[in-house]
Every structure is written in C-alpha cells, then in structure tokens.
Amino acid sequence: MTRNTDAKAKTKGPTPFASERIIPDHLRDRLSPVVMETYAAGDFHRADMRTIAREAGMSFRTIYSYFGDKESLLFWFIQHWLEGLYPASFKPLEGEGDVRTKLLGVLQMHLEFYERNPSVGRIIFMTVPLERWMRDPSYAQPGMMKRLLHTINEAQRQGELRSDIDSRVVLDAFNAIFNRAFLMWEYRRRSYSLSAQAAPLMSILWGGIMAPGKRQDSAPPLPAKAPARKKTVK
Structure with missing residues (x-):
C-alpha cells in the first residue's frame, strides 16, 4: 500500500x-x-x-x-x-527465528509507533468512520496483511502454531490487540508506556495460538510492571 x-x-x-x-x-x-x-x-x-x-x-x-x-x-x-509504520514494522518477519519472536517484534514496533504518534492512533482507532473507510484500499493494506498471513501459515505448517484454527482468525486476533491496547492507553490518560505492553499482550495471545506441546514458560520472562511514562502534550 x-x-x-x-x-x-x-x-x-x-x-x-x-x-x-x-x-x-x-x-x-x-x-x-x-x-x-x-x-x-x-x-x-x-x-x-x-x-x-x-x-x-x-x-x-x-x-x-x-x-x-x-x-x-x-x-x-x-x-x-x-508510511512511518509500514513496511518497517514488518522487518521482524525477515530472517531466522521462531514465530513468537517475530510476532512480538511486529507488535512492539506497532505500539512504539502509536506511542510516538498518538494523534494518528486517535484518528485510526477512534475518529475515522470505519464503514466508509473499509471502502478505500488504505483500510485493507493487502500487501502488509498478506505478508503477515504468510508468516502465520508457515508457522502452522511447521508446527509452531495451532493448525486447527484458521490463519485468518489468528491474524484478526493479532491485529485486534493494537486497537484495544491503544484505546485503553488513551482512556487511562497515557499514564504508562504503551510499548511496554507488547510482551504481556503477546504472552496472552501466545497462550491461545501456540501449537500443543509448545511451552508457554519457554518465553522470556515478562516485566513485573510497565514503567510509567510522563504525559506529553501533543
């Protein structure tokens, strides 16, 4: 796009x-x-x-x-x-590494972007009329979504992710994290670091999409609490 x-x-x-x-x-x-x-x-x-x-x-x-x-x-x-987010935020998908690390990297970069650009987040998640926006190609971002979907499909074939769930459902759940995380960050007056929520959120998602036999506790330990972030006036 x-x-x-x-x-x-x-x-x-x-x-x-x-x-x-x-x-x-x-x-x-x-x-x-x-x-x-x-x-x-x-x-x-x-x-x-x-x-x-x-x-x-x-x-x-x-x-x-x-x-x-x-x-x-x-x-x-x-x-x-x-353009400040895509395609840079999909670089974690490149190269070697497990799918959990790759997805966490993508999530981290998205949350960092919206933390730096809260006005863009407000417009996308709170202001824009979705029914009308869906008619415009800028909503679908097909190139980016196909790339992420390919990563999910490959991970399912290699036994890293559950194969009994449609890959599009995994994609939708992953994308939904951005929406809810940003909305609650705004609602709570940006009183903490949005980007610091990436690891806890990924841990929750991973528990539902990882393939049977994958150990949840094999992931890096989560921070006890996200560090507070001073509110800046934009």
Whole structure:
C-alpha cells in the first residue's frame, strides 16, 4: 500500500480512491498537521474542508480539486502517515527465528509507533468512520496483511502454531490487540508506556495460538510492571 510521496505532479483525471491520488509535496506538508489536529481533536462529522483550508492557508477550491470530500482527504492522509509504520514494522518477519519472536517484534514496533504518534492512533482507532473507510484500499493494506498471513501459515505448517484454527482468525486476533491496547492507553490518560505492553499482550495471545506441546514458560520472562511514562502534550 505504499506510495511515492516525492511525486510532484497531479493525477490526470479523477481516480476512484483517495489513496491512489498523487498530491504535490508542498500541499501535503501544509495540510498534514492541520488535518491531523482537526481529526484527532474532534468529531469526524463536525470537521469540514473549508475550515481545514482556512487553517492551512489555502483556498477551498484547491483542496476540493484534489480530494473532492473530507472522507477522501482523511483517508489519503491516513495512508501517508502510516508510511512511518509500514513496511518497517514488518522487518521482524525477515530472517531466522521462531514465530513468537517475530510476532512480538511486529507488535512492539506497532505500539512504539502509536506511542510516538498518538494523534494518528486517535484518528485510526477512534475518529475515522470505519464503514466508509473499509471502502478505500488504505483500510485493507493487502500487501502488509498478506505478508503477515504468510508468516502465520508457515508457522502452522511447521508446527509452531495451532493448525486447527484458521490463519485468518489468528491474524484478526493479532491485529485486534493494537486497537484495544491503544484505546485503553488513551482512556487511562497515557499514564504508562504503551510499548511496554507488547510482551504481556503477546504472552496472552501466545497462550491461545501456540501449537500443543509448545511451552508457554519457554518465553522470556515478562516485566513485573510497565514503567510509567510522563504525559506529553501533543
């Protein structure tokens, strides 16, 4: 799902999805902080493109000519922001090592990303209208998900993970961790380190997906308590 953010030219003619549009760098850079602040701090339905245009110091017509509506605007920027997460967060899947270590590495990098970028997390997990976002390719991230699913399938074939569970169920359970972990971190006012939750969460998931005979206690010991994290104002 990655795209070339260095492209300068406009897309010729309309495209079916926001994620396929090419936006000039200067326009992207001026809009990005405004779009992030607008959608992270408020209700999606109260946001409007005219206010965003005014805050970004550009004309409404300019924004409209590229995006058409506020949904396309938000979906495009979600994909742009996630370039800081993908494909880097899937590097733990490369090379040798057991699947538990690989999945823990992926989970760790996701939680670290959202801890560094809480506004992106708020938009993805709390603000964006999911039913509408599901219509846009930026939601599915097929390339990334296929890569993770391949790792799960291989681990099932090699006897590391339970083969009596559909690999897609394992994938869904793994992805669901990001959602719940972030929501509770926000609800609890970011009073602890989000990234420090990776090992405990992986331990819980591993207990349900590991193949029979795999010892749960063979994993590295978990920290007694996640270290507190000072709240920073974004």
